[in-house]
Amino acid sequence: MLWLVWVYLLNLQSGALGFGINPFSGDSFNHQTITERALLNVTAQVCRALALAEGKDFTFPAQPFTAKSIANACEAPKSYKFFLPNILFIQSMNAAVDLRRLFEARYHCDDELLREGQRLITEGLSAVKAANRKQSFLSARLTLGGILHTLQDFYSHSNWAELRNKFPNINMIRRNANIGNIADRTTATCRSCNGDDCRNNILENVISRNILTSGYFVVRPMSSNKPKGKCSHGGFPDATSSVEPKGGINKDSYSSSHGYLHREAAELAIAATSQILEDIRGASGDREFLQLMGLSKGSSKALCFVVDTTGSMGDDIAAVQTVTSNIIDSKVGTEDEPSLYILVPFNDPDFGPLIKTTDAEVFKGHINSLTAYEGGDLPEMSLSGLQLALTGSPPNSEIFLFTDAPAKDKYLKNTVIALIEQTKTVVNFMITGILSSRRRRQANENQQQQQTQRMARSDSQLYRDLSQASGGQAIEVSKNQLLQATSIITESTSSSLVTLLQVNRNMGRPENYTFSVDDTLTNLIIYITGSSVDFTLVNPSGELHNGASTGPSIITAELVGNLLTLRLRAQVGLWELRIISTNPYTMKVVGQSPIDFILRFMVQSQGPVDGYDLLENRPTAGSNTSLEVTLLEADSTTVTEVTLVESSGSGQVNGLVEAQGGGQYLVHFDKIPSVEFVVLVKGQSTNSTTSRASSVTFQRQSTTSLR
Template sequence: MTHGIRMMGLFKGKPLCFVVDTTGSMADDIAAVKAVTASIIDRKLGTQDEPSVYILVPFSDPDFGPLKRTTDPEVFKTYINSLSASGGGDIPEMLLSGLQLALTGAPSNSEIFVFTDAPAKDKNLKNTLIALIEQTKSVVNFMITNVLGIRRQSPADGSQQQNPLMVRLDGQMYRDLAQASGGQTVEVSKSQLLEAIDILTESTSSSLVTLLQATRNHGKDEHFTFSVDESVRNLTIYITGSYVDFTLIDPSGVVHTNVRTTGSSIISSQMVGNLRTLKLLTLVGVWKIAIVSKTAYSLKVVGESPIDFLFDFIEESEGPFGGFDVIDNRPTAGGNASLLVTLIGSEVATVTEVTLVESVGSGQVNSTVEALGGGEYVVHFDRIPSVEFVVLVKGQNNNSISRASSGIFQRQSTTSLRASALNVAVDELDIVLEPGTPRSVSFSVMTTGEGGSFTMQATNDQGFTLYYPPSLFLDAGGSANGTVNITAPPNTPSGTAITLTIEAVAPSGADSDYAVLHLTVLPTVTDFTPPVCKLLSLNSDCPKNCKQSMWDLSVQVTDGVNGTGVDRVSLREGSGALNISMAAGNENVTLVSYVASCCSPDVQLVAVDQVGNVEICRYSGASWSSRVDYSILLCFTLLSLSLQPENVII
């Protein structure tokens, strides 16, 4: 299981990833990204919220990438500052391909910001991205400028009018992806972008927790409640949407509205584009908020707290030792299910209730909770919602200071999940590709529901050529097998990682499932011979008083005519200075020089080629006479010891 790795990662800053449109109309947006990057780095540098890794993925049309990754904030600044806006051609861009590269190249639980002012050309990747979001549990935020749909091209291209229907459909697609990840879709003017980014990146704390999140794709009046415990700090509410009214009631009963937002509970209220931000005093207890809107909106309540949870869907293991196995894809619809919930950040808090809550509705499914100890709980559900849902955990913070406080806490998963009557499974998990050679990946599709023709789609983040059946026919409750053939180009570097996603969609289009595989490119090993060391020179005239003299040697290391090349040369024995360089005009020859004191007369070099073949090369700087003198002295010493009375055996 991955809990240990995730828990260690939670105490470092979240990985930060920017996916940036670099077409001609994005000059203002890129300037804002450059400014906010410097601000983030300066604000978080040296703190526990400093991002553990920085990632940049540019995209335009038809290009996207390459992904650039670094742990050095100054290097990331140079990546960002090298961005420039140019070209663009037609209006739609390769946005989803860029996002796919980010989701596969960034660590899990990353915070991803997508910057664009255009619709996406590669809409066919939407379901693939949702699968990757579910797998990685990364949060994706869309920062959209030019919300009226007029895209400014470069001066030579003039201006173009976007299709209003296309604009609305793409806007909904961005909202769907953000909703699936627990992110937000912020629509602002280009002049407001810097302010909006600055607001959202303030919430990239390593201790950020979600108390409540809800999305409504149509206008709907609704009431929500959320509990705030004493461990929470920096309580903030985000509301995205146009023409959204709210009424907020704090635990003391004070009422606030979007018209009147002054009072004891609200520290500040800010509206930028379609994003309203409310910073609140952290009053412990139950809060209530009512939303009135005739258009789509989202509501998100966050804070900072050490108390949070991790979860995985599990099933009973069929192995000899029993226990549970983690389910890597979607849980099966129509049946019962189990979760493994791990509470982190407190040794005294306990989980009392776990609920599956519909992401876009008010339905929920309750559970029975079984404590395993050590902060782990097995949670059993009789059924799973038929629509997207999130996991809501409530519990008791037994470290509560105030007796007046109940100590009740609640936390919610950011990622929306869904069940499926389908199951896509693969035969192999660790697959190696040889450059230039096709490789077949076998998979199976099973259904517990309807039969018919199931649409298949396979994608990968490196753009490698794929061949797969466009559809498979399954009987109701049946299964079928298929293969995906993938070929890495002959010049693909060794070690290249590929994420392959295989998806099946039911005949009705309302249900789907996926398998995500990670492949590695490795050439076939034909080099079984170690490198060769050739002594070029050895200069030594070491006297008996070794402290006053030095010796040196020069060695040429090669890997033969058919070798893969020398990977490295290191020092196994010896305390001298080692210097390694490439021969001028010949990258296949490695030159090694070594200088040491005569008191350290022996040296061993370890030469390793590109496939791991090893050769140990031994040399000595001691002269023959000094070695003879040393040998005579050693023999004389041993003879003297043997003549001592205590060494005589009677």
């Protein structure tokens, strides 16, 4: 669940842990702010270079830069919701070094292990470049965050700033390069100091001879093995600072032992971070660097088609070729143009290969070259094809799977769901003729038909479960309805789309749902999939609408196969949707809006540092867990409620919301549901565009179901 969960550390003591990892550390610089500044600065320079190469002007946004202002300046406003999470993730991996490797001096350039720190940085840098070449951007970001921590600590923990260096040590990012004259173990480097006297505690001969040193850091007094005459890190909880020579030399904050050089050390760390980012940029190229950051003038998402190529799909493949061509043409040149196209065919017993390209015309050529040929028995390797697509696609992709057969490889269901959770990829199933038994020999026609229909019901549910887990849909249509249905569902792939409400019911029964519409929402749509589903819609004015009388709030009502699409006139306020059905169904309310949120699960650190660490797997059912919610429109919105809602039921767990500032909220839950759930966020949105500011309620829901 690396894409869903992030480190974000609160209530931490700064002064012993690099620049500190508390994102709300007052005036002092911390690892998060240093990392963010460098990422934004270099990204802006990349966008400027690309603009100038295209003969365009580029205007830097006002300082201080933000993820949103840089995305806008780069003409990629819709990428903001991907750019910001990637920055947060790199910051998170940076901060995690203090939680997980607090006592390993080389990760912090402590104990004069500066060459060892250099080795960590350069080996990690090589790994980042290799991951970029493979387009494994998540792996690259994870490694990048860790090596940035070590690099930044060099300037806070060593005496580089005390030696009056005005520029970073470029050799810290060059493998086996000479980083300077490092003090040997027998060379004394410090004298005792106390308080303000620590300004001059580094020995004069160390300064005059340009000798590099760093402070020793140990938490437990009994384990202190600081060599005689060596500098200490200093501050809480460094036990060596009370051992002669007393004091310290760290510059982690303004209140640190050498806090008078805190700003200089932080500026050096920002410049050094920019250097390593420029090195990565030079190795990968400008556009690939922006992919690493999640910025694209089109969509940062990949568009992926997984296509059944068995004999009975002959007519479908022709329709798929038309459908995919229409989808591609509708997105080329727009803000929703995919950054990558992926094709995975599957048959029986074969599946693959996975084909990738960034060229829309080349991709259409691959699609048009697909041909149908006979498979084996009725079920096909649909989940194997889907698994290959999920492992080969970047996070937040869109997958359309076309088939007319049930899955032979049902055993992959849990694996596929885990990949969906990890990548936050939306999967839509376009199912044609699932009830058909025409590929089977009709030795016993009546018995065969009954068996096929029983199987069809269970396999339709399998596809529904997978689509629901991803926030997609399983649409069952006739072959001649495929183009119409796909055209409808393609609208739900816009990168500015938000989900207000989504439910899945395997046992149909009368049920009422409510959802709040705010004044930022446009293109409001309700999708309902299922057979024999009756609905009544009540708008905020109390007007009723149903299938027999759509009323003024419903612009259009369109039924294609098992998909009912209701396009609404967005009216601010609380809506109600009443559904009556004895069959399974799904319902989804979506719209376009800049208001959205990022979520990440955390766990209380078990180490000596008080804070929250990355939850690397699913949260434990029934246990208490914390969740951080970050709003994308923090200036005009406030979170008031966060709830974990069962995906296929009415159960829910309410969280205790604590505002942390900067659009971030820490939410505590007493227990996690034992079944699949989604995160529902409610709050207030302030509209200041009118003469008198007003506040309205908004709600947003996570798309991917969690377990």
